[in-house]
Amino acid sequence: MENKLKKIYKWIDNRVQLGDLVNFMSKKYVPVHSHSIWYYFGGVSLFFFIIQIVTGILLLFYYKGSADLAYESIRFIMSKVQFGWMIRSIHSWSANLFILSVFIHMFSVFFEKAYRKPREMTWITGVLMFVLSLAFGFSGYLLPWNELAYFATKVGTDIVGVVPFVGEPLKYFLRGGDDVTGATLSRFFGFHVALFPGIFTFFLIIHLLLVQRQGMSEPLHFKNLEKDQKKTMPFFPNFMLRDLLLWLVVLNILAILAVFFPAELGLKADPLASAPAGIQPEWYFLFMFQTLKFLPAHVLFIEGEVLGVLLFGLAGLLWLLVPVWDRKSARGQNNRLINYIGIFSVLFIIILTIIGWVLK
């Protein structure tokens, strides 16, 4: 058996020089320190993304992306297709956990200032993937074509419409018309299964290549340590095995969630019905939604909602460009401002999300 495996390895090695890769990976080391735990969230996010791809493809076998058939096809998946309920429930739970994991990964990188030179591109591709993850969530939420999804999409696209100058055309483009209709569903389906995965994969490849090429970022205090004082572990197999262990833990959690709390379907969307009470976006949009609700109708000469959208846009841009304006961290100095911004952002997101949830 072992001989056969060796033969197969040799056969492949002869053709693609696997030895170089193994050699590269075995010489790759991961820093070990008190914050090493955060390194794993990148891998966990990747695992969730892989699950999304696999379950998404399986759902595609039965899902029909039209207003007439979408809801019925999901009902069919949930009730008739063998393990269809499980696939959809895992897809739904994994989507939520993916975004949570991406949030944690992004904030851990932010607090560790791991975006500093030479990892600016890794950070930028990561933030872009985070935005795409939200877009994945938003577009996927509409696909079951149920009542909640329909009205949440209506509210969500309405918010897009308030962006000055480009808002209205963008809203029209997203909806495929003046209102949320079957045309919106078709294009959201297209975005969700073709456009976004394509772009995401492109950024992901760059992101992973950069991580492999540059290795894990060391914490700031590492530069003051002697070489023998720096604790590390081999990427392969130690770190990868730990990653695998965590992936299995996550898989267990996913399975339990999918069985005990299967994804619901609700009522089919009825454009002529009035919106049900307490329409809210998904939890990851809740802090923005709640902020917009809290803003007064007018702040000086500008509409509250417009101001809110513009501020979030500006904050997002600053967030994306943090490696550019945080010169202190790039010089290897401790930048407390970054910590304060990070703490404020985390508290802001958590508090506003809780308020939004409570005021439902």
Place this chain on the structure above:
Amino acid sequence: MKLIPKFKLITSVLVLILVHYSYAAVDQCLKCHQELDDNPSKLFIEDVHYKAGLSCKSCHGGNSNIEDMELSMSKSEGFIGVPSLNSISEICSKCHSDIEYMEKYNSNINTGQLEKLKAGVHGKLSVNGRGMILQCITCHNAHGIKKVKDPESPVYPTKIPQTCNKCHGNASFMQTYDPGIAVDQLTKYRTSVHGVLNSKGNIKAAECSSCHGSHDIFPSADVRSKVYKLNIPNTCSQCHSDKEYMKDFPIPTDQFAKYQKSVHGKAVFEKQDLSAPVCNDCHGNHGATPPGIESISKVCGSCHALNAELFSASPHKKAFDENKYPECETCHGNHEILIAKDQLLGVGKGAICLKCHSENENQKGYFIAKEMKKLIDSLIISDSIAKNLIFQAEQKGMDVEEIKFKQREIHQARLEARTIVHSFDEVKFKDVTKKGFKASELVITDANAAIDEFHFRRYGLGIAVVIISFLIVIIFFYIKKIEKNHIS
């Protein structure tokens, strides 16, 4: 000295006034028109307003004290001539809308007639586009207006049907307003109990205004109308529930109270169900007549068509006819028709079959009823088992929409059984319940399968968690093993 000319002046003026009024005490308008021997003047001396002291000028303006026709009928004296269109009703309402003025005549007449008229269907714009469809004089006449209680008045109860019919019986006239409206109401009315009594001079019998109102008449589709479907029971009960009012008529007065408790009454009053029957659906409206023994099944059958048809073909038809039992009413009652529960069937407590059938008398029916009840009871039990299993599956978070849909067939079979029972045919009844049993079997199987699927998922999860956890433990210990002395 100065007082004398002033006194003279005042005296002269007073004398002149006295002479003027003693001369004018005669109504100059009426005097002239009587000399002309015209119709208005002939009618007016019989008019309630004339008797109350009003004169021509009250409506036409002018000065009835001046003998000179030119002067008395001049614009300077306020003469308006013959009023037309809405100004007619407005002139009437000048006094009839004035509470204080009407009190002078000890009148208890309502003072809001014009407002009501304007709000109602007759207050709409007529086809000429210049005024309301009706003016006061259309119904009350112009110069010979009588009190409503005067038998000569066109709005006296016995005269009202004819008065309304002047327009409502005129097909070409009515067509200009509502081509769909019937114009044979009076003919039908004359065939009704109300109409017959009315034609005999009975003023208590309902006439047009009793049901439709007088000044504030609305189309029957208008919720404000007294004859709007949901308002009809209350409208009829105004007379039919009034013991004092109905004391001259040999009919009960508890119909409304009974109807309120009935399945039909509850549908009307509690659910505002417009498809439920109200008084006129069974008794007719303009041709209102209580349905007789022979016609009652036709009345009920107009809605419950299948039941009536099955009953007519059943052996009970002949027996009921021979014994002169009113068909539907014998088992279900009339005004107080309760929901036909399954207890009505069979030979147990509350079963109507026992009225005629017993173990000793008409035994065949007794045993058929017993068997039918047994079948329906079994179907109810199957239905409740199915419901319970669906509930259990649903509580476990399983998708039971499709099973619920199938479950409707059991309910449908129960409904069909309630209909087919009117055939009193055991074989037909069994066929229907068989469908229900078949459906309940399917539902029970599917619901059990859903519950099994739930348990399968839980067991499956348990196994998967154990396997994954086992792998986790293996990897954990492997990591421990390889990391011994490896972390530099």
